[in-house]
Amino acid sequence: MTRLRENTMKIQTTFEKRKVNLGANRWGTIGALALAxxxxxxxxxxxKSRRATSPKPxxxxxxxxxxxxxxxxFWQAKGEGPRPLLIFIHGGGxxxxxxxxxxxxxxxxxxxxxxxxxxxxxxxYRKSPNAPLPAPVHDVAYAVQFIRHHAKKWNIDRNNxxxxxxxxxxxxxxxxxxxxxxxxxxxxxxxxxxxxxVKGAAVVGGQVSIDxxxxxxxxxxxxxxxxxxYKAVGxxxxxxxxxxxxxHEARYKEFSPYNHMSSDDPPLFMYYGNDMTLPSKDSGHxxxxxxxxxxxxxxxxxxxxxxxxxxEGVAEAKxxxxxxxxxxxxxKRYAGYSSEKQTPTxxxxxxxxxx
Numbered sequence: 356m357t358r359l360r361e362n363t364m365k366i367q368t369t370f371e372k373r374k375v376n377l378g379a380n381r382w383g384t385i386g387a388l389a390l391a392x393x394x395x396x397x398x399x400x401x402x403k404s405r406r407a408t409s410p411k412p413x414x415x416x417x418x419x420x421x422x423x424x425x426x427x428x429f430w431q432a433k434g435e436g437p438r439p440l441l442i443f444i445h446g447g448g449x450x451x452x453x454x455x456x457x458x459x460x461x462x463x464x465x466x467x468x469x470x471x472x473x474x475x476x477x478x479x480y481r482k483s484p485n486a487p488l489p490a491p492v493h494d495v496a497y498a499v500q501f502i503r504h505h506a507k508k509w510n511i512d513r514n515n516x517x518x519x520x521x522x523x524x525x526x527x528x529x530x531x532x533x534x535x536x537x538x539x540x541x542x543x544x545x546x547x548x549x550x551x552x553v554k555g556a557a558v559v560g561g562q563v564s565i566d567x568x569x570x571x572x573x574x575x576x577x578x579x580x581x582x583x584x585y586k587a588v589g590x591x592x593x594x595x596x597x598x599x600x601x602x603h604e605a606r607y608k609e610f611s612p613y614n615h616m617s618s619d620d621p622p623l624f625m626y627y628g629n630d631m632t633l634p635s636k637d638s639g640h641x642x643x644x645x646x647x648x649x650x651x652x653x654x655x656x657x658x659x660x661x662x663x664x665x666x667e668g669v670a671e672a673k674x675x676x677x678x679x680x681x682x683x684x685x686x687k688r689y690a691g692y693s694s695e696k697q698t699p700t701x702x703x704x705x706x707x708x709x710x
Contacts, residue, residue: 409457409462414428414429419478419502422494424480424482425479425480427476428454428455429474430474431509432470432473433472437511438510438512439512441475442499442553444480444495444527447482448523448581448586449480449488449583450583450586452523454479460559460560462519471682484589487587489609492527492530496534500547500549504548504549514554517553517556517557518531518532525560526562526610529612531556533617533620536552537551538551554622555623556623557625557626558626559627560626561612562642563613564647564650565584565611567596570641573644574641574644575641576634577635578638578641587607588603617660620655622660622680623655625648625651625664627647627666628645629668629669648664649666
């Protein structure tokens with residue numbers, strides 16, 4: 356804890372002197388500033404989300420697999436030719452939440468997307484601890500394959516699909532974004548022949564690591580008390596998860612998006628708030644802490660991956676919010692980007708000069 360306290364004092368002093376513009380820049384000093392970011396203390400990320408404005412779905416409760424919770428709602432946009440698709444993944448620590456509660460910090464109003472010709476799907480998935488990892492994340496990946504397999508039925512452009520979500524939904528979004536393609540051409544299930552690669556993702560308060568040893572070093576011990584961390588691996592308490600860490604270590608590492616980011620990953624937008632308290636005050640503070648975003652931004656810049664990090668009052672990105680990023684991504688940029696894993700064509704990132 357001594358190192359954590361020392362870093363905190365240094366970083367808070369730095370932020371008192373200046374603000375940092377991240378945008379899509381290569382931030383050479385981001386490692387030193389990582390512990391200055393803070394939790395997004397709004398109802399849109401934590402336990403209870405306010406509802407976004409949305410019309411009645413075109414079709415509700417579409418079953419994409421055999422389980423009770425593996426369903427999605429779909430809003431079909433009008434327009435000429437196949438339409439872009441935005442898939443929303445709800446938060447709730449993988450143990451709660453529902454597809455009907457769309458995080459307004461991610462999608463304030465579905466009509467904005469629908470009116471511009473972007474279709475939307477909102478996905479449910481199995482919950483921990485009864486269905487621990489990989490179930491919640493692999494369910495969503497399979498939903499992406501299912502929707503892509505039925506793209507013609509719903510007039511979807513199979514090469515123009517993006518993900519978004521808050522909290523655990525953001526973690527899942529980043530995992531799919533960064534993970535190698537899960538397509539299995541040898542499978543007896545034709546849905547599994549489809550790619551899981553997407554065009555980009557926007558997340559609010561998402562976790563880039565769930566590995567207790569990693570996040571305790573970043574944030575202090577309080578974050579480990581959050582149910583997301585121990586329920587994800589089927590445990591009923593943080594004490595049990597700690598005792599059985601070796602048993603769960605591989606899963607913790609596998610489902611940490613940070614571990615999967617590589618130079619050929621698509622663009623990412625991340626949004627966090629600006630309470631500058633460290634170590635994290637409690638588990639709710641720690642589980643949405645912007646250190647996650649800063650760490651991911653640092654790695655993205657090192658790899659040359661386009662990554663936008665917005666921390667209110669601390670780091671201003673090119674895009675003020677997820678909506679701006681997603682509309683630009685789906686309607687204006689990367690028209691030639693394929694669902695196959697490759698380096699997207701985007702302008703060179705400007706160099707951020709150290710001071």
